[in-house]
Amino acid sequence: MKFILISSTTLAVFLFAGQAHAADGQEVYSNNCAVCHAAMPPKLSDKSAWEPLIKKGTDVLVASVINGKGAMPPRAGKPELSDADISAAVEYMMTQAK
Ligand code: HEC
Numbered sequence: 001m002k003f004i005l006i007s008s009t010t011l012a013v014f015l016f017a018g019q020a021h022a023a024d025g026q027e028v029y030s031n032n033c034a035v036c037h038a039a040m041p042p043k044l045s046d047k048s049a050w051e052p053l054i055k056k057g058t059d060v061l062v063a064s065v066i067n068g069k070g071a072m073p074p075r076a077g078k079p080e081l082s083d084a085d086i087s088a089a090v091e092y093m094m095t096q097a098k
Helices: 008-019 025-032 047-056 056-065 083-096
Strands: none
Touching: 025 083, 047 056, 047 083, 056 083
8 A cells, every 4th residue: 555655756756855864854844834823723822722632642743644634735735745754744834832
């Protein structure tokens, strides 16, 4: 299932991210997520919005971004983002809410 989804482009990104050890969550967030999450809920740094999300756990939140949720398109509308990029961005957002 996963192999079918991985195109050569995402594979290259994935390998690159692997080499760099981890995608830079803040950079992924700024380039792909801030366009919405700087202004609309769940807003970055909004502790009351993030508290219940953090309780759901990283895996659930990462899955929401990969599959899309409500007005958020799958992979935030950027099919080139790898799972590692998305989890780095989610983890960055979770740390900002504390
Ligand atoms: C087009 C605007 C848009 C973009 C781009 C976007 N989001 Fe979202 N995001 C939303 C909206 C709207 C929701 C609320 C969805 C709902 O609960 O109905 C949301 C919800 C979330 C949630 C909570 C999911 C849950 O299970 O409740 C997380 C985590 C999240 N976004 C992370 C990200 C990350 C990481 C990125 C960048 C890779 C991103 N978003 C890009 C609009 C966006």
